[in-house]
Amino acid sequence: MNIETQSPQNAGAAWPLIAVLSACNFVIGMGAFMVVGMIEPLADGLGVSVATVGGLMTIYALGYAILSPLLVSLSGSIGRRRVLAFGLSVFVGASLLAAVFPVLGALYLLRIIAAAGAGLVTPVTSAIAAGLSAPQERGKTLAAVFFGLTLAQVLGIPVGSWIAYTYGWRIAFVMVALLGLPCIWLVWTRVPAGLTFAPTSLRDLGGVLRDPVLMGSTLFTASFLGAIYVLFTYIPPLLAQEMGLGRNGIAAVLLVFGAAAVVGNLGGGWLSDRIGAVRTLALLCCGQIALMPVFSALPLPFWTVLTMVFFWSGMGWSFAAPQQMRLVTMAPDKAPVLLALNAAAIYIGIAIGSAVGGVVISIAGLTALGAVAGILMLGALAHLLWSHRAANIRRSNG
Template sequence: MTSKSVRPVRQPGESTHVVWAIIALAAGGFGIGTTEFAIMGLLQDVAEGLQISIPQSGQLISAYALGVVVGAPILAALGARVPHKYMVLGLMGLFTIGNLSSVVAADYTTMLLTRFLSGLPHGAYFGVAAVIAASLVAPAKRAQAVAAVMLGLSVANVVGVPLVTWLGQQYGWRLMFVAVGIMGVITLVLLQRFVPFTPTHAEASIRKELSALKRIQVWLALLIGIVGFGGFFAVYSYISPTMTDVTGVPESALPLIVGLYGLGMVAGNLIGGRLADRSVMGSIYIVMTAIIIVLVLFWAAAGIPWLAIPLVFLLGAAGSSLIPGLQTRLMDASPDAQTLAASLNHSALNMANALGAFLGGAVIAAGWGFKAPALVGAGLAFLGLAVAAISGLLDRRGQAPVASEAADALSARKISGSK
C-alpha cells in the first residue's frame, strides 16, 4: 500500500469545516468555564436565595469540583466504545441538563446534587474534545488544536463569567443557570453540525482505556498538574483580598483585575499551544520555570500597584500556558488510551485547585499574610518542575519512549480510518 492510498483526499472547504469543528468544541469549553467560575461571584445571592450561610453556598463549588474529579475517569472509560462525536454530544447533553436542573432546585440538598451532576461531564468532555481536535489537524499542530479547544475556557473568564454574573446580580442568580443551559443547547447544535463522525477503533474497550493507569508517565504528568498547577491556585484563590489589602486596589476595580487575569489566560493558551507543538516536554519545563518566576515576583511586588497589576496578567498567562502541554503529554503517554488520559488532566487540575487553595489558606490562617501563598505556590511549582525533570529523564533513558509510541499509534489510527 502506497502512502497516497492511505491518505484521505482533502475535499474543498475541508479546512473551513475543521475550523468550525474546533469552534464547536471550544463553545462547550466556554459554557463549562462560565458555570464553573460565575457562581463564585454570586455566592452571596445564592446563600440568600436558598437561606443558607455563605460557607454552605461555597460547598456548591466543591460539589462541582467533586463531580469533575469523579466523572472524568468513569465517563471516559465507560465511553470507550462510543464514537467520539456521540460521546461529546452525550456529555454536553448531560452538562446542559445538569445546569437547567439547577434552575428549579428547590433546596440546598437538591442544588448540591445538581451541581455535582453538572460537574460530572466536565473532564471527560475536555478529554474527548482534545482527542477529536488533535485528530483533525496535522501532527505538528496537535497542541495548538488542543489549545484552541481550551481557549473556550479562557474566553469564558473574560466574557462569559462577567456577563452571567451581572445578569445574575440584576435579574436573579438562577438566571445564571438558564444562560449556561442556553449555551449548552447552542453547543449541541454546533457539535451535531460540524464535528465529523469517526467510528471507534475495533480494539477499543474499557480495559484498554484503563490501561493508561498502568503507565508511569501518565501518573507523572498528572502529578505535574496537581503539584505544579497547585502553586498557581495557591495565589489565584486569594487574589481578591491580596489586591485589596496588600496592593491597595479598590474593590470596585476587582472585576477589571479578574478580567486582566482572564486575558492572560487567553494569551497563555495560545502561547502554550505553540510551545508544545515545538516540544511538549520543553514547553512544560519553560512554563513551570515561568510560573516560579512570576510567583516570586508577585510575592516581592504585591505591595506596589504598578508592578502587581501587570503580574496578574502574567499569572494568568503562565498558568494557562501549562495546560496544552500537559494535555498533549498525557495523550502521548498513553497513545492507545488517549481519551481517559486526556480526561484525567482535568481531574488533576481540580485537585490542584483544592491543594493550592488549602495550602494558601493555611499560611494565611497561620498569620503569615496574603503575600505568603505566593511563596507556597512557588515551592509547589518547583516540585512540579522536579517531577517534570524526572519524567523527561525517563524518556531520555529510553524507559518510556512516549513520543515514538504516540507517533506510531497516531499513524496507525490514520491508516485505519482511511481504509
C-alpha cells in the first residue's frame, strides 16, 4: 500500500487511530445526511417545496463528486494530519454558517463548501485504513473506519431530525459544528505528523479516469446507491403521507434504520472477508431488488414497516466495505485515487437517486418510489456483473 509510515504488521497498534478516523466520519455523515431527516422542517421554514429542499442533498452530492477526487489528487503530497484537519475545519465552518444564513441560495452554496471539506476527509480515512490492514483483514478494518458514517445513521440523523422538528433546523446545523470541533483537535493530536501517501497528482487521477475497467467498477457505487436514494431521500414524507407518522414516528423509523446500518456495516466487512467482495455485493443487490418495491404497498402495520426498514438498511450499509475492498484489491498502487473516486461515486449515486426521486414524485407520487428503486437496483446488479467480468478478462489477459 501507499502508507509510508505504517504496515500491516503493526496494524494492531493503529486501532486508536482508526477510532479517531471513525469519529471524523461520524461528523461528516451526520452533517451530510441529516438533511434527509429534516426535509419537512426545512421546507416549512424556507417556504419552499419538499422536492426543492431535496435539492440540497443533490447539490451536496454533486459538489462532493466533482471536488473530492480533484482535492485528494492535489493534496497527495501533504501530510494526512493537515489534510484531515483542514477538511474538517471547512466542513464545520460551512455547517455553522448554514445556521446563520437561512436563505435557500446561501444554503446551496454552503452545502457545496461543506462537500469540499468532506471530500478531503472520508477518502483519506479509508486510504489510511486500507494501508494499515493486512489483506485478509482489510474488509474488517475498512468497516471499522466506515463505522462512523453508519453510527451517524443510528444517532446523528434521528437526533438531528428530532432537534429540527422540535427546536428548528438551524439548531441541528449548529450541533454538527459543535461536534466537529473536538474531532479537529483529535486529528491534530492523534494522527501522526509523518503519515503520508506516496504522492498523487492530477496525472494519476487522469490515468484512472481513462481506465474503463477501473471506472466501470468504481461507478457501480453510484448505481447501487442511486437506486437506494430514490427511496431513502423521501422516506420521511412517504411515511407521513401513507402511514400518518409525525415527528416521533419518523424519528423511530430513522433510529431503526441507523441501528441496522451498524449491523450491516460490520456484517458486510465480515462477509466479504469470507465469501469475497463480489459475491457479497451480488447478494446485497438481490436483497434490495426483493425488498424495496414493497414500500410501494404502504400502508402496512407499523411493526412490519420497522422490520422492512431494518433489513433494507442493513443490506444497504453492508455495501461499503466489500466495494472498497474490491477496488483496493484491483489496483493497490492506485488506492488513494480509487477511494477518492469511490467516495465521489457515493455522492453521484445520491445526487442521481434524489433527483430521480423528485421526478418520480412529480409524475407518479410518493407511492411509486419503492417500485422505481427496485427496477434501478436490477440495473445495478447488471452493472456489477459486467464490471466483474471485464476485470476478470483483463486479469486473464495479463
